[in-house]
Amino acid sequence: MEDGNTEIQQSYNPKAQNKTLIVVVGPTAIGKTALAIKLAQFYQIEIISADSRQFFKEMHIGTAKPSNEELATAPHHFINSHSIQTLFSTGDFESQALQLMDELFKKHKVLIMVGGSGLYIDAVCKGLDDLPEIDLSIREALNEKLATEGIESIKKQLQESDPEYYEKVDQSNPQRMIRGLEVVLSTGKKLSSFLTAKKKQRPFQIIKIGLNMDRALLYDRINHRVDLMMEAGLLEEAKLLLPHRQYNALNTVGYSELFDYFDDKTDLASAVAMIKQNTRRFAKRQLTWFRRDENTAWFEPNQVEDIIEHLNAQLQTPNAKLN
CATH class of the missing domain: 3.40.50.300 (P-loop containing nucleotide triphosphate hydrolases)
Structure with missing residues (x-):
């Protein structure tokens, strides 16, 4: 210095x-x-x-x-x-x-x-x-939704399902958003609830x-x-x-x-x-x-x-x- x-x-x-x-x-x-x-x-x-x-x-x-x-x-x-x-x-x-x-x-x-x-x-x-086990069929379905409907459909679903995680996540990164959705759909609990x-x-x-x-x-x-x-x-x-x-x-x-x-x-x-x-x-x-x-x-x-x-x-x- x-x-x-x-x-x-x-x-x-x-x-x-x-x-x-x-x-x-x-x-x-x-x-x-x-x-x-x-x-x-x-x-x-x-x-x-x-x-x-x-x-x-x-x-x-x-x-x-x-x-x-x-x-x-x-x-x-x-x-x-x-x-x-x-x-x-x-x-x-x-x-x-x-x-x-x-x-x-x-x-x-x-x-x-x-x-x-x-x-x-x-x-x-x-x-x-420790995050929960994920149903891989749900992940596959979400990836298919991304491919056919685009990122906006994923953003909308995540915002409705887990608004707390939605506010934190990089919303231009579909895989991060899919991660939040697959936890909700697999466990019925929000990913944000596992981060507290x-x-x-x-x-x-x-x-x-x-x-x-x-x-x-x-x-x-x-x-x-x-x-x-x-x-x-x-x-x-x-x-x-x-x-x-x-x-x-x-x-x-x-x-x-x-x-x-x-x-x-x-x-x-x-x-x-x-x-x-x-x-x-x-x-x-x-x-x-x-x-x-x-x-x-x-x-x-x-x-x-x-x-x-x-x-x-x-x-x-x-x-x-x-x-």
């Missing part, structure tokens, strides 16, 4: 701390990656990504991954770690991330997790509930930092980032991935809309406009999810020194209730 932060850095004593996970959350395009890198450099520690789209090595521009230059500034994990052809569930992330953290905590007292995927964050911080059990105890403290800003400014940033993605070659990237569109990883904002363009369902300008609109909607749902946690301390992206002061105050009180 710059010399202006020397006084802050001198107040941090990593040898006196218990194992701690700093979690940086917030909506897409808010600046989570930039903050995580600054914190990783400041504390000389490593970053764990909890972005469910940045896992996949075939998807680059549309997932707003850190650049090669950014990746070189601090060790990152779970970036380009899996193929879109690999089934990688939230439960897989929970187990693999905890195993990795167990190793990293042997080198560092503090780690950083950053991402906008609320369910993945919760999986590590709170643990997942008592959280599991973790062998580390958790400090949560949330980033937010004026809504209009955030939406401007989102729109601008989509324009930059298009300039960087998102259309060409989506075209290369078109033969693999059957994989669940590609049922997501930024790719689905361009696949519709390739299918002659819309023109390019409308597809880009839909990417912006769906991304703004996604950002709103992300904020709704993260605001549920009263233990998250909220800042604006430019308040880096305030964030570090807050973290140092927490890190110096390892017996405080941080999660």
Whole structure:
């Protein structure tokens, strides 16, 4: 960090701390990656990504991954770690991330997790509930409905069956919505009801930092980032991935809309406009999810020194209730 932060850095004593996970959350395009890198450099520690789209090595521009230059500034994990052809569930992330953290905590007292995927964050911080067995014939029927009637029919049915899960889920991802429906149809219980059990105890403290800003400014940033993605070659990237569109990883904002363009369902300008609109909607749902946690301390992206002061105050009180 710059010399202006020397006084802050001198107040941090990593040898006196218990194992701690700093979690940086917030909506897409808010600046989570930039903050995580600054914190990783400041504390000389490593970053764990909890972005469910940045896992996949075939998807680059549309997932707003850190650049090669950014990746070189601090060790990152779970970036380009899996193929879109690999089934990688939230439960897989929970187990693999905890195993990795167990190793990293042997080198560092503090780690950083950053991402906008609320369910993945919760999986590590709170643990997942054991979900029920699913009637596979119901899954097949829902996939057939998706193929014949389209995603809107799935969205409508999920909204009616489990409105709580509907508000949380990525509504451009049909497989995530089908997951909610198949639980309701198989068990008669909402998937959201399985996501509210008592959280599991973790062998580390958790400090949560949330980033937010004026809504209009955030939406401007989102729109601008989509324009930059298009300039960087998102259309060409989506075209290369078109033969693999059957994989669940590609049922997501930024790719689905361009696949519709390739299918002659819309023109390019409308597809880009839909990417912006769906991304703004996604950002709103992300904020709704993260605001549920009263233990998250909220800042604006430019308040880096305030964030570090807050973290140092927490890190110096390892017996405080941080999660």
